[in-house]
Amino acid sequence: MVQLPDSHSVHAAHSPDAHEPLRGGFTSTRFVLVEPSHPGNVGAAARAIKTMGFSRLVLVAPRVPQVQLDPEAIAMASGADDVLAAVHVVPTLADALAGTQWSLALTARTREYGPPPAAPRHAVQDACRQVAAHGEIALVFGNERTGLSNEDVERCSALAHIPANPAYSSLNLAQAVQVLAYELRMAYLDDSGAGTALPAAGAAGAADAALRGAPGTATPLATSDDIERMYVHLENALIALDFLDPANPKKLMSRLRRLFARSGLEREEVNIVRGIAKHILMLKGSDSGK
Structure with missing residues (x-):
């Protein structure tokens, strides 16, 4: 039986410009769930990204066909019906990442190969720089039971690991999505106004531009x-x-x-x-x- 979300859910505080349309990274970031098993987690993930100002959810080969129409997914979306209805379903991670210049894989375990992992707060700073300079990025999350395969991790540009309590580090898929969406929202908003991505400015940005080509320009990734x-x-x-x-x-x-x-x-x-x-x-x- 599907349990409806608690009517006493906590709502984020509204800022004076809360109803302004979000731009920049909020529209060029896609959240990718690889082979999600449970419809409820898909709905909860849609809710998680919408509360942080995002809207693009991509599902890679979900275990339940047309999972976005499942009653449990709709119930757990709790008002994020528009995000759920606009879900893009693709057969492979390669299809989900098509057109992106940078992608971040979330993993709970150490990998022998693949990019070195970073804490989410550090990883999303790289996401901000990529959005500012190049555009489309993706955050990639694995299956609830097995996570991401080594092949999936190797396909991504960077790797993140949530430093949870080592004595009990089990995070629900939607909870992991919420953590990354929150960190990314705060990074996008930090010192940049609502909804715009952080520019690669300052000494580090200038040095990067000098290395890549003409001053103040970025070579496309x-x-x-x-x-x-x-x-x-x-x-x-x-x-x-x-x-x-x-x-x-x-x-x-x-x-x-x-x-x-x-x-x-x-x-x-x-x-x-x-x-x-x-x-x-x-x-x-x-x-x-x-």
């Missing part, structure tokens, strides 16, 4: 799908060189993914790597990986 095509091209080139044995690949591509994830690949850099891979394959007589 590669999208998630561009980077994945680069990995395919690079892997084929390494196989052609007999540097990578497809029958015994070990962890070579995982280590390379971690290396590139630390760099924040720009579009031109991805093109350079693909150009190298293309010439290797041409010399070996097999230009594949396009």
Whole structure:
């Protein structure tokens, strides 16, 4: 039996400009749930992001077909029906990340490979810089029982871990979404006015701009799908060189993914790597990986 949300729910305090439309990171951030099992958690996640000013919820292969129409999901959404109705359902994480320049994976356990984890408060500062300079980002959450696979983690740009009580660190999926949505909201609003993303300003921003190109400009980051095509091209080139044995690949591509994830690949850099891979394959007589 579905239990309706408590009528005495706590509501966030309203600021004088609470009804102003939110912009910047609030509209260019998507929350991605990978293979969610329970309709109630999907509804609660919709409620969690709406209370923090977000609206874009993406589901990757949910266990319950048309979960956004499930009575439990609707009940737990508790007024976030618009977010739930606008849910975007896709078959793979690659589809969910299509068009994003940066993504943050939330994980509860240590990974041998993948980007090094950061606490949410630190991780969302990177999110702010990415939004200010490049646009679309995604926050990625795993299944309630098993979390994210290593392959899913490696597909993301950065990794976050909520430093919960080690004696009892179990967080409900929607609770984890709420924590990240809150931290991201506070980061977006900090010193920037309602709804705008933090600029990459100050000495750090100027230094970053100087490293990337002309002063005050930012070179576009590669999208998630561009980077994945680069990995395919690079892997084929390494196989052609007999540097990578497809029958015994070990962890070579995982280590390379971690290396590139630390760099924040720009579009031109991805093109350079693909150009190298293309010439290797041409010399070996097999230009594949396009």
